[in-house]
Amino acid sequence: MLEIRDLLDARLKALLYGILGTLGILFMGLYFFQVIHADKYVRLAYGNRLRLIRFSPPRGEIYDRNGVPLAVNETTFSVMGYPLDLDKPDMLPHLSKLLSIHGIPMSVEDLEKTIKKQRGAPYRVIRLVPNLTMAQMAELVADPEFPNQLFPLPVWRRIYPAGALAANVTGYVGEISESELRDSRPGEYVGGDLVGKGGIERYYEERLRGVAGEEAIEVNAKGRKVRTIDLRASEKGQDIRLTLDMGAQKRATELLSEYKGALVLMDVKTGAVLVLASSPTYDNNPLAWGVSTKEWQEIMEDADKPMLDRSIAGVYPPASTFKALVALAALEEEVVTPSTAFLCSGSLKLSSRTFRCWRRSGHGSVNLLGALQNSCDVYFYQVGMKLGIDRLLKWAKKFGLGSPTGIDLPGESAGNAAGPEWKKARFKENWYQGDTVNYSIGQGFLLLTPLQIARLYAAIANGGYLVTPHVASTNFRPPADLAILPDKLAVVQKGLDYVVSRGTGSRAGRFGVTVAGKTGTAQNSHGLDHALFAGYAPADDPQYVAVAMVEAGEHGSSVASPIVGEILAHILSHPAESYDPQTLDEIQEIQEIEEVQEN
Amino acid sequence: MDTLRFSVLKEDMAALDKLLFGSVALLVLWGIACIFSAGSGNAGRGGEYAVRQAGWSVVSVIAYVFVVGIGYRKFMDWAYPLYGLTLLLLLLTTLAAPKVKGVQSWFSLGFIRVQPSEFAKISLTLVLAKVLSRYPPFSLKPFLSALGAGVPILLLVLAQPDLGSALVYVVIIFSALFVAGTPFKYLGFILGLGTSLLPFGWFYLKDFQKMRILVFLDPMRDPLGAGYNAIQSRIAVGSGSVWGKGFLQGLQSKLRFLPEPHTDFIFSVYAEEFGFWGSFVLLFVFGIIFTRIVAAGMKTRDIQGKLLVAGVTAWIWFQMFESIGMSIGLMPITGLPLPFLSYGGSSLMSISIALGLVGSVYAGAAKRYK
Numbered sequence: 001m002l003e004i005r006d007l008l009d010a011r012l013k014a015l016l017y018g019i020l021g022t023l024g025i026l027f028m029g030l031y032f033f034q035v036i037h038a039d040k041y042v043r044l045a046y047g048n049r050l051r052l053i054r055f056s057p058p059r060g061e062i063y064d065r066n067g068v069p070l071a072v073n074e075t076t077f078s079v080m081g082y083p084l085d086l087d088k089p090d091m092l093p094h095l096s097k098l099l100s101i102h103g104i105p106m107s108v109e110d111l112e113k114t115i116k117k118q119r120g121a122p123y124r125v126i127r128l129v130p131n132l133t134m135a136q137m138a139e140l141v142a143d144p145e146f147p148n149q150l151f152p153l154p155v156w157r158r159i160y161p162a163g164a165l166a167a168n169v170t171g172y173v174g175e176i177s178e179s180e181l182r183d184s185r186p187g188e189y190v191g192g193d194l195v196g197k198g199g200i201e202r203y204y205e206e207r208l209r210g211v212a213g214e215e216a217i218e219v220n221a222k223g224r225k226v227r228t229i230d231l232r233a234s235e236k237g238q239d240i241r242l243t244l245d246m247g248a249q250k251r252a253t254e255l256l257s258e259y260k261g262a263l264v265l266m267d268v269k270t271g272a273v274l275v276l277a278s279s280p281t282y283d284n285n286p287l288a289w290g291v292s293t294k295e296w297q298e299i300m301e302d303a304d305k306p307m308l309d310r311s312i313a314g315v316y317p318p319a320s321t322f323k324a325l326v327a328l329a330a331l332e333e334e335v336v337t338p339s340t341a342f343l344c345s346g347s348l349k350l351s352s353r354t355f356r357c358w359r360r361s362g363h364g365s366v367n368l369l370g371a372l373q374n375s376c377d378v379y380f381y382q383v384g385m386k387l388g389i390d391r392l393l394k395w396a397k398k399f400g401l402g403s404p405t406g407i408d409l410p411g412e413s414a415g416n417a418a419g420p421e422w423k424k425a426r427f428k429e430n431w432y433q434g435d436t437v438n439y440s441i442g443q444g445f446l447l448l449t450p451l452q453i454a455r456l457y458a459a460i461a462n463g464g465y466l467v468t469p470h471v472a473s474t475n476f477r478p479p480a481d482l483a484i485l486p487d488k489l490a491v492v493q494k495g496l497d498y499v500v501s502r503g504t505g506s507r508a509g510r511f512g513v514t515v516a517g518k519t520g521t522a523q524n525s526h527g528l529d530h531a532l533f534a535g536y537a538p539a540d541d542p543q544y545v546a547v548a549m550v551e552a553g554e555h556g557s558s559v560a561s562p563i564v565g566e567i568l569a570h571i572l573s574h575p576a577e578s579y580d581p582q583t584l585d586e587i588q589e590i591q592e593i594e595e596v597q598e599n
Numbered sequence: 600m601d602t603l604r605f606s607v608l609k610e611d612m613a614a615l616d617k618l619l620f621g622s623v624a625l626l627v628l629w630g631i632a633c634i635f636s637a638g639s640g641n642a643g644r645g646g647e648y649a650v651r652q653a654g655w656s657v658v659s660v661i662a663y664v665f666v667v668g669i670g671y672r673k674f675m676d677w678a679y680p681l682y683g684l685t686l687l688l689l690l691l692t693t694l695a696a697p698k699v700k701g702v703q704s705w706f707s708l709g710f711i712r713v714q715p716s717e718f719a720k721i722s723l724t725l726v727l728a729k730v731l732s733r734y735p736p737f738s739l740k741p742f743l744s745a746l747g748a749g750v751p752i753l754l755l756v757l758a759q760p761d762l763g764s765a766l767v768y769v770v771i772i773f774s775a776l777f778v779a780g781t782p783f784k785y786l787g788f789i790l791g792l793g794t795s796l797l798p799f800g801w802f803y804l805k806d807f808q809k810m811r812i813l814v815f816l817d818p819m820r821d822p823l824g825a826g827y828n829a830i831q832s833r834i835a836v837g838s839g840s841v842w843g844k845g846f847l848q849g850l851q852s853k854l855r856f857l858p859e860p861h862t863d864f865i866f867s868v869y870a871e872e873f874g875f876w877g878s879f880v881l882l883f884v885f886g887i888i889f890t891r892i893v894a895a896g897m898k899t900r901d902i903q904g905k906l907l908v909a910g911v912t913a914w915i916w917f918q919m920f921e922s923i924g925m926s927i928g929l930m931p932i933t934g935l936p937l938p939f940l941s942y943g944g945s946s947l948m949s950i951s952i953a954l955g956l957v958g959s960v961y962a963g964a965a966k967r968y969k
Contacts (some may be wrong), residue, residue: 005902005905008779008780010898012908012909015909016890016893016912019916020888026920027879027882030836030878032841037837038837038840039838040837042837109636501825
């Protein structure tokens with residue numbers, strides 16, 4: 001046993017000597033770095049010669065279906081600097097003075113605020129002055145007073161050639177806010193980056209964004225670049241092609257120019273949106289430049305709400321346009337047949353209340369087709385009561401009313417198609433038969449967006465398929481079969497045909513194409529009635545559906561129906577390229593890839 | 600009974616190695632100062648970290664005294680169950696714990712997070728001492744069985760994958776085998792085997808671990824990412840030059856050039872502020888510590904005690920060598936704490952327990968000679 005202990009002691013001693021030897025190696029290593037080469041590292045540390053520059057990538061561009069540019073990039077210049085250099089005294093006052101000499105107003109406080117917002121590590125570059133033209137930048141750099149430590153960097157700026165024509169669809173970009181920065185994944189954005197703030201720019205931010213590039217450089221004592229140490233190029237974001245047709249969109253904007261309202265035009269089979277106009281509109285170019293707080297406030301406080309996209313976020317009573325759904329529901333539930341007739345005396349007395357028909361003198365004895373054609377309110381009061389609120393709401397839900405359509409734009413409203421339970425919870429009141437009567441002519445609590453109405457009419461026109469409206473061509477979703485009986489649907493289609501060919505919507509049919517549709521005049525407690533028309537064309541082989549909503553337009557028949565007639569005639573005489581099967585396959589492929597990625 | 604226990608403890612305490620204890624206490628206090636300095640930059644959490652580390656030091660002293668009182672022989676009796684428990688904890692951590700930087704090594708106990716891989720170093724050392732003292736590795740069979748005892752823990756920690764801890768285990772196993780008297784041909788065999796397996800090991804590394812090794816070979820490979828740490832750390836150490844920039848005057852850590860200055864890169868902070876003379880003093884104190892730990896092993900007649908001391912020495916040595924070596928670019932970056940100085944409760948506690956075991960070996964040897 002003694003020998004083992006001796007062996008172990010010898011080995012322990014060897015271990016200790018080995019360890020003391022490694023301490024010697026460390027000692028020599030430290031001597032090498034801290035004594036022999038100390039000067040070099042002291043110099044590197046005090047100057048800290050390593051600098052990082054980030055290049056924001058060019059954003060993906062946005063085009064309409066024919067390739068008309070809606071959002072493109074243009075080069076501008078920014079003045080950049082590092083916190084290490086900017087923290088030196090006198091730097092900011094000097095710079096502010098220099099900028100004002102060259103006609104760029106920026107106070108010391110402005111500069112300090114900009115720096116504070118972007119400050120990360122001291123070697124990470126900061127954008128001091130954005131959006132300078134080539135001429136401005138050249139003038140600044142040529143000034144001998146221009147600080148050596150600052151330098152120009154080319155950056156992309158967003159331009160919207162279509163401006164106000166499609167601002168509600170394209171949206172706009174703006175500098176990332178502090179809360180957005182906090183919520184983003186690490187490394188994804190830095191302060192000063194541009195992100196989509198509305199419309200397509202926001203909805204498809206991830207696709208449009210691209211990947212930022214980065215460069216590490218060594219600088220000399222004056223802060224000037226000596227050499228590039230590492231470089232990673234930026235990658236451009238994906239371009240996005242919209243289903244929008246700028247020719248039709250422009251025509252729609254003109255048609256709406258005198259009014260407040262919205263106009264939607266959609267392919268009845270695919271749900272591709274060709275026109276999505278909202279009036280009044282706004283120019284998104286200044287927003288991308290960065291507007292002052294005052295200008296922003298003016299836009300936000302405008303009583304006409306130009307930033308509100310009335311086509312997807314404005315909610316209105318659908319009024320008589322809703323009657324097409326009531327008629328279809330009544331036929332499907334076998335509450336009425338096409339020949340069921342009611343007597344319209346001009347009003348309906350219901351216990352203590354009287355519900356009037358829009359035509360005070362009454363329509364006499366009317367059947368379903370006649371009631372649609374002349375928009376007889378009393379007929380639909382009767383039908384609505386027979387149908388009952390539950391079955392009526394079941395059908396509204398079936399057509400997606402009361403929930404967002406799923407269009408690929410932010411800020412869509414769900415509208416309201418809620419019934420007794422909702423009323424009880426909201427107003428602590430029971431549901432009365434009068435409420436059902438109101439619903440049956442599209443009034444009361446019922447509120448829909450123009451796009452929801454367009455989707456309803458697309459389903460009536462295409463044989464009972466519920467489409468998903470979309471503005472980016474890749475966002476096509478196969479329509480859902482609602483299993484509507486063709487003969488029942490044919491009755492409603494015939495009724496809508498009569499509305500234009502011989503009834504209240506005749507003005508929609510004066511533009512050379514056959515239109516089928518329905519007028520609507522929505523009661524507005526705040527002022528004049530809203531005018532509505534929902535229709536599709538050609539009546540015998542529907543391709544497009546259009547919905548016009550004119551706030552305070554008083555009569556659907558006189559104001560809204562010609563707008564729909566004209567835009568349908570325009571698109572049919574300027575046919576837009578439709579999807580070919582190959583593209584559809586490609587689209588589905590992209591969708592599959594996206595679904596895999598989401599999982 | 601109680602008074603007897605207490606008097607034994609008192610006797611043990613009196614017999615402890617004062618020089619060793621004093622040296623360690625000096626480094627821990629110095630470490631707290633560096634942690635304070637490291638965190639006193641823009642982030643401003645230095646005070647908080649220092650207070651917490653001070654709290655951990657107090658707990659660690661208590662643990663140290665407690666272990667000395669129990670005595671290392673009791674721990675030897677529990678070696679197998681303790682080893683089984685750590686294996687279980689490591690397994691649970693690998694399966695369930697949240698990932699910190701892609702590595703699962705933390706185990707949350709409600710309010711504190713512990714790293715079972717730290718405490719596994721203790722149980723591994725105990726098991727190796729027990730196995731090797733009972734079956735001296737002079738022939739192939741006992742040699743292989745001792746080697747086999749270390750394999751499961753190595754596999755578990757590699758699965759996390761915690762490369763740094765795995766390396767510590769390898770060093771502990773190798774040193775225990777060496778001190779136990781394993782013939783050189785066997786030792787040469789595992790060295791050769793390890794070297795030939797290295798290229799295969801490459802495929803099991805996570806991307807960031809591969810990057811660290813590539814960057815060690817060429818720091819300019821990725822100066823924006825992983826290599827940045829290596830370059831900046833070397834700048835910090837080098838710019839400390841002979842006399843250092845002075846306490847709290849280090850710029851590299853304050854301006855956040857250094858990543859995680861209070862844990863992995865604590866030596867860079869130290870060397871920047873105290874310079875070459877400080878580094879020299881630090882190495883000198885570490886030299887004293889190793890000499891005194893090994894002295895405990897030389898002093899005792901118990902083979903288990905000697906092997907225990909070998910494991911603990913190797914463990915502290917490797918972490919010190921790797922941590923200091925990495926800060927000047929002599930070793931690749933692995934993220935191992937510098938013993939006694941780095942911020943971290945689990946690390947300080949486990950090393951204190953180990954030193955308690957060493958102290959108990961030393962005190963036991965002293966008693967026997969009376």
